[in-house]
Amino acid sequence: MSFTASFQNKEETKDFKEGLTIQDVLDDLELSSETVVAKQNGDIVVEDTEIQDGDEIKLIQIIYGG
Amino acid sequence: MTVCTKCGNPKVVITRKQSGQSLCSDCFIKSIEKKVQKTIRREKLITKGDKVMVALSGGKDSVVTLDILNSYRERHVIDLCAVTIDEGIKGYRDEGVRIAVDHAKRLGIEHEVVSFKDCFNIDLDEIMKTDNHRGSCTYCGVFRRWIINRQARKFGATKIATGHNLDDESEAILMNYLEGNINNLSSLGAITTSKSPKFTPKIKPLREIPEKEVGLYALCKGLEIHLAGCPYAQESFRMEVANILKDLSKNHPTIMYSTLKGYDKIKPLVKENYALEYHDGDCEICGEPSSNKLCRACTFLKELGKEVNI
Numbered sequence: 001m002s003f004t005a006s007f008q009n010k011e012e013t014k015d016f017k018e019g020l021t022i023q024d025v026l027d028d029l030e031l032s033s034e035t036v037v038a039k040q041n042g043d044i045v046v047e048d049t050e051i052q053d054g055d056e057i058k059l060i061q062i063i064y065g066g
Numbered sequence: 067m068t069v070c071t072k073c074g075n076p077k078v079v080i081t082r083k084q085s086g087q088s089l090c091s092d093c094f095i096k097s098i099e100k101k102v103q104k105t106i107r108r109e110k111l112i113t114k115g116d117k118v119m120v121a122l123s124g125g126k127d128s129v130v131t132l133d134i135l136n137s138y139r140e141r142h143v144i145d146l147c148a149v150t151i152d153e154g155i156k157g158y159r160d161e162g163v164r165i166a167v168d169h170a171k172r173l174g175i176e177h178e179v180v181s182f183k184d185c186f187n188i189d190l191d192e193i194m195k196t197d198n199h200r201g202s203c204t205y206c207g208v209f210r211r212w213i214i215n216r217q218a219r220k221f222g223a224t225k226i227a228t229g230h231n232l233d234d235e236s237e238a239i240l241m242n243y244l245e246g247n248i249n250n251l252s253s254l255g256a257i258t259t260s261k262s263p264k265f266t267p268k269i270k271p272l273r274e275i276p277e278k279e280v281g282l283y284a285l286c287k288g289l290e291i292h293l294a295g296c297p298y299a300q301e302s303f304r305m306e307v308a309n310i311l312k313d314l315s316k317n318h319p320t321i322m323y324s325t326l327k328g329y330d331k332i333k334p335l336v337k338e339n340y341a342l343e344y345h346d347g348d349c350e351i352c353g354e355p356s357s358n359k360l361c362r363a364c365t366f367l368k369e370l371g372k373e374v375n376i
């Protein structure tokens with residue numbers, strides 16, 4: 001029971017838990033939903049979307065400071 | 067489960083804090099296009115027959131500006147062209163230039179890549195290696211403006227479109243306000259004109275679109291964008307102001323929009339009392355409008371021991 005989360009060319013396999021959301025993954029990686037867009041198996045999703053077993057989560061930073 | 071407020075599609079890409087509205091990709095794209103069209107109409111940003119030059123870096127803001135203005139070109143309302151500036155930042159700018167070139171080719175529009183090196187005989191990487199430089203952003207701002215103004219005349223453009231979004235614009239308003247810089251404050255807004263015939267009016271079609279939504283629009287439309295931060299970005303007062311606004315927005319999601327709208331209301335009064343600086347002379351070296359003997363670009367170049375290529 002796991003899913004993968006990738007951010008800036010780094011991919012991590014994470015343990016899957018029932019009820020886990022995109023927001024939890026963002027918090028875990030200390031990323032802000034204000035600057036990052038999440039894709040779940042290729043589809044853009046909102047932060048309260050629940051993660052499923054085997055998901056591929058891709059986090060894309062769209063806002064850079066400066 | 068959340069569904070699209072407009073069409074019921076369960077694939078929601080955004081829930082807007084300010085309105086509680088949830089949208090699917092198609093409805094979100096439509097909502098952005100409608101909002102930008104509304105700004106363009108209300109502020110009279112373009113008139114039929116305009117030739118609009120987009121300052122195209124390859125980043126999300128300029129790519130989305132180009133994409134939305136292209137719908138006006140397709141309807142034969144305007145003609146479109148683009149300029150990309152290569153500041154000469156190794157490991158950063160090349161990718162943006164490639165993406166800009168690809169977009170211009172795909173749309174089949176007139177496009178030119180102009181480099182600092184070609185214009186000024188020095189690039190940003192070289193400037194940053196000199197002693198006592200003024201900081202990257204100072205050169206970039208002045209040199210880019212110089213190139214954009216000149217290229218607009220070369221293209222015969224009647225408007226220059228930049229990708230400023232709601233975050234950029236509200237930051238600039240608050241920053242100039244906090245610094246008491248009322249002269250700069252009077253030159254913000256959706257359209258900037260000048261009495262000098264050498265300056266092409268500048269328009270900001272995305273100024274009411276939050277930065278995150280500009281990025282989301284690019285992703286939803288599958289537009290390739292350059293995702294990277296400038297390696298020379300540094301701590302600045304502007305960044306501090308940006309952070310304050312972003313923090314405030316968490317509990318007050320309409321704060322940037324109200325900053326903008328409040329400014330728009332006082333702008334006519336500010337303009338009346340603090341007229342835009344009018345450059346009645348030309349720079350002795352390059353001929354660009356300047357109220358001093360030398361324009362800012364030529365002044366900086368002189369310090370660096372360089373001169374413009376005309």
Ligand SMILES: [Zn+2]
Nearest residue numbers: 070073090093
């Ligand atoms: Zn919809």
Ligand SMILES: [Zn+2]
Nearest residue numbers: 349352361364
């Ligand atoms: Zn000059």
